[in-house]
Amino acid sequence: MHGNAHYYSGYDMSEKIKNSLYAVILAGGRGERFWPVSRAASPKQFVSLFGGRPLIRLAVERLDGLIPPERIVVVTSSDLVERSRKALPMLPEDNVIGEPFGRDTAAACALGTAWAAWKGGDSATVAVLTADHLMKDAALFRRTLADTAGYVNGKGLIGVIGIRPQYPATGFGYIRSEAPLASGCETRLVKVAGFVEKPELAVAREYVESGRYYWNSGMFMWDVSTFREAAGMYCPGLLAMMDRIGPSFGSESFGRELKAAYESLEKISVDYAVMEKADNIIAAEGGFGWDDVGTWTSAGKHFDEDADGNRAVGRYVSLDSSRNVIVNCEDGHLLAVLGAEDMIVVHTGDATLVCSREATSDMKALLRKMNAGADADYV
Secondary structure, three states: OOOHHHOOOOOOOOHHHHOOEEEEEEEOOOOHHHOOOOEOOEOHHHOOOOOOOOHHHHHHHOOOOOOOHHHEEEEEEHHHHHHHHHHOOOOOHHHEEEEOOOOHHHHHHHHHHHHHHHHHOOOOEEEEEEOOOEEOOHHHHHHHHHHHHHHHOOOOOEEEEEEOOOOOOOOOOEEEEEEEOOOOOOOOEEEEEEEEOOOOHHHHHHHHHHOOEEEEEEEEEEEHHHHHHHHHHHOHHHHHHHHHHHHHOOOOOHHHHHHHHHHOOOOOOHHHHHHOOOOOEEEEEOOOOEEOOOOHHHHHOOOEEOOOOOEEEOOEEEEOOEOOEEEEOOOOOOEEEEOOEOEEEEEOOOOEEEEEHHHHHHHHHHHHHHHHOOOHHHO
């Protein structure tokens, strides 16, 4: 990370917005679909198969030039705080906060926004970002965040980053858009007509063909005051939590206050709690090569490809095998694949996964079976 003089160069943002933009990185996910590389104690955001650095570190590094480290906070689970701090030496230690209980994304967003309010007041603008996704074009990603911040700041608007659908996905929620907004910036901004849950395939096809829908990336932007107003209107428990913990940031009582405030919170996503109810939402089109890398199949697209279409990481040999995803995480171990097509083969020091590409969506069911039996220690 560079000194503050480097920040914001090349971004047409007012000084006010430049100095009041904060990032909240949500890092509470378990990433079960990346087993056996990701485990309960080392979830997906710590996977280092993409460029040799953990996904959570890439999430912080891609903000370099837009948001300085002291204005970035990571919200994770309490048992992952130390691991997160070790992965993020560029962040102050106190900028990694552990939730005492998992209460889904609404609580994590509220906690991060309360932290930004403590640092920057109610006029601070907050970018809520993900810890375990990939963005191919980091510069365009920063440009999109800057444009969105410039548009929502001071207007009482909520921003969401929408991804133009590449195919009729059934694993993402969708954003229904209205007419484009005259923003005067490079990023395409549109008024949001509504959010829809993960659709059936036939409905997803209709969405894609209509040209009016975006994938919901799970990345948002708002001023502190805007989120507080929305929370008070649609989910008062969130606002009560923010008010309770706000005075205790930076004090010895913070952990105690946070635990007490979290205990009574409803477990609910920010989409259900706020986004699907609010009518002041705009979407920024994210054309920066977003990938949630939600399965081994999608992860394989980022690995080197051999002449037979196998995508691989680590040492392996294959014969009469094609279109496989092959991952070998153990040094000194050779992974051999013979006569296999469209398979996922992942080897670690203590567990190996072999499955068809189609079966990757059933990974959670496999882990549930393991958890219920004698193999729970491997989950």
